Amino acid sequence: MAGISLDDSVMPTRLDAVVNWARRNSLWPLPFGTACCAIEFMSMMASRYDFSRFGAEALRFSPRQSDLLLVLGTVTNKQAPVLRQIYAQMAEPKWVVAVGVCASTGGMYRTYATLQGIDRVVPVDVYVPGCPPRPEGMIFGVMELQKQITRESLSARKEHIEQFYQSLARQEELQQARGLSQYQVVREMVLEAGAQGGQRIW
Amino acid sequence: MVIERIEAQLPGAILERHAFRGDETVTVAGASFLAVVDFLFGEGFQMLLDVTAVDLETPEFRFEVVYHLLNLASQARLRIKVPVADGAAQPSLTGRFKSADWAEREVFDLFGIPFDGHPNLTRLLMWEDFPGHPLRKDYPLDGGDPFCSNDIGASYSPEARSLNA
Amino acid sequence: MNPTVSPFLPVLLLFLIALGVGAAILVLSGRILPGLLKPANPQKAKLTPYECGAPPRQEGARHRYNVKFYLVAMLFILFDVEAAFLIPWAVQYKAHLWTFWAMLSFVATLVVGYVYAWGKGALDWER
Numbered sequence: 001m002a003g004i005s006l007d008d009s010v011m012p013t014r015l016d017a018v019v020n021w022a023r024r025n026s027l028w029p030l031p032f033g034t035a036c037c038a039i040e041f042m043s044m045m046a047s048r049y050d051f052s053r054f055g056a057e058a059l060r061f062s063p064r065q066s067d068l069l070l071v072l073g074t075v076t077n078k079q080a081p082v083l084r085q086i087y088a089q090m091a092e093p094k095w096v097v098a099v100g101v102c103a104s105t106g107g108m109y110r111t112y113a114t115l116q117g118i119d120r121v122v123p124v125d126v127y128v129p130g131c132p133p134r135p136e137g138m139i140f141g142v143m144e145l146q147k148q149i150t151r152e153s154l155s156a157r158k159e160h161i162e163q164f165y166q167s168l169a170r171q172e173e174l175q176q177a178r179g180l181s182q183y184q185v186v187r188e189m190v191l192e193a194g195a196q197g198g199q200r201i202w
Numbered sequence: 203m204v205i206e207r208i209e210a211q212l213p214g215a216i217l218e219r220h221a222f223r224g225d226e227t228v229t230v231a232g233a234s235f236l237a238v239v240d241f242l243f244g245e246g247f248q249m250l251l252d253v254t255a256v257d258l259e260t261p262e263f264r265f266e267v268v269y270h271l272l273n274l275a276s277q278a279r280l281r282i283k284v285p286v287a288d289g290a291a292q293p294s295l296t297g298r299f300k301s302a303d304w305a306e307r308e309v310f311d312l313f314g315i316p317f318d319g320h321p322n323l324t325r326l327l328m329w330e331d332f333p334g335h336p337l338r339k340d341y342p343l344d345g346g347d348p349f350c351s352n353d354i355g356a357s358y359s360p361e362a363r364s365l366n367a
Numbered sequence: 368m369n370p371t372v373s374p375f376l377p378v379l380l381l382f383l384i385a386l387g388v389g390a391a392i393l394v395l396s397g398r399i400l401p402g403l404l405k406p407a408n409p410q411k412a413k414l415t416p417y418e419c420g421a422p423p424r425q426e427g428a429r430h431r432y433n434v435k436f437y438l439v440a441m442l443f444i445l446f447d448v449e450a451a452f453l454i455p456w457a458v459q460y461k462a463h464l465w466t467f468w469a470m471l472s473f474v475a476t477l478v479v480g481y482v483y484a485w486g487k488g489a490l491d492w493e494r
Contacts, residue, residue, distance in 0.1 A: 064417065078328070082420030084420075086420045089412065089413055089417055092406040092408050093406050110343070111343055111344060112346075113328070154403075154406075165412065180331055181329055182422055183331075183332075184329060184333075191347060191348065194348040199349050
C-alpha cells in the first residue's frame, strides 16, 4: 500500500482508498434488462431518483465499456449462457448486482424455463429483492455495493472471478466433448450442481 | 350461422359444438379438418389468430389442437378443436395462413405434435436440443431440477398433481 | 568575441521539454499507473468478439458487400493522383514549349483509361 503524502497539510491516504473511492463513484452500469425491473431501472435513471448522482450516468450496453452488470429481470435457462458470455467479456474490475427476485432466486417463476437465480451461473455481489424493487431499493443496493468496494484491496485476487473462468472453460470442454449446444450444456451443469447439493456451477 | 352451413356442406365433419357467452366452438374430426378450413376461408374466415393445443390424456385421443379463426368482414370468431392421437401428425396450415408458421412451431416445441408440410418445423421457444416437450402433463413443472424438488418437497409430485388425491 | 546565439534556441528547448513531458505522461499513464492499479486478469474469453452474448455466427467481421464501393474507391485514387500531378504543373506550365505537350500526353493516357471504365459500366452506380 503506497502512501502518498504531498506536504504536511495533506493527510496521507492509502492507494487502495483512493482507487476504491474512484471506482465506487464511477460505476458505469451495463443494464442487462430483460423484464419489469428494467422499467424500474429506467425510472431510477430519470430525474426524480437520479442514479447519475452516483457517477453512473454513463450507461454502456457493451461489456467492454462498463464495470457494473445490473441484471434487471427474469433470466431464462436459454438466456443463461448469454449472461455468462457477457460477464466473461467484461474487463475487471467488475461487479454484478441481481436486481429483483427473478434475478436473485427465480422469483415467482419456479419452472423449467426460468433460471432459479443468476448466482447459479455468474458470481453476484449484491442482491436487491423486490418485484420490482422500488428505485430507492435499487439505489440502496448500489450503495451497499459501494460499501463493499470501499473494503476491497488492490492486491487481493478475486476468487469468484477465477472460479467463473474455470467454469467457462469446463463449459466449453463439455460442449466439445458431448456435441451439445451451449444452452443444453449450461442446463446440464446447473442440474448436476443441483443434484450434488450445491447450486452454482462456477 | 356459419356452423350450419358447414354441416350442410360437409356432413359428419363436426363432432361437437358449443357456445359460451358468445364464443362459438366446434370440434372437427381430423379427416375433414382441411376441408372445413378451406370452406371457412371461402366464407370469409381468412385470419388465423392462434394455433395451440391441450394435453387431455383421454384414452381415445391425447391432444386437442385448437385453432382460432377470425372473419375480418363480419368480426365473427370461431374456435376449431381437432382431436389428435399421441404421435399423430396434423396437416400444416402454413400454405393458407402465414401466421400458422410460428404458431405451429410453438405447438411442436411445447407438445411434440408434428405438422405435415411445415417448411421449418424446429423448436421455437426452447433450445434446439432441449429434451422433452414441456407443456405435456407428464413433464415436471420444474424440469426435473433437483434443487427445486428437494427444496419444496412433494408439491410437484404426480400424486399431488392428480385430482383424485 | 561574442558567439551569436540563435534566436531559435528557446524554441528548441521548449520543443525538447514538450517532448519530454509528453513522453513522461505517456509512460506514466500507460505503463506505471496501470501496473500499480490494473487488476490484470487476461482471459481468452475476454478477447472474443462481442455479439450480445450469442454464439458467434461467422468468423471475423468480414461480410460480403457490393463491389461498386471498391471500384469507386479505386477510380478515385487513380484520378486523384492525376490531379495531384496537375497542380504543380499548373504553376509553371509556361516555362517551356513542350511542358504543355508532356502533360497533355500524360492526361491523354489517363483519358483512355477513363473512357474504358465508362464504357465498361464501372461508373454506373445502379447495376
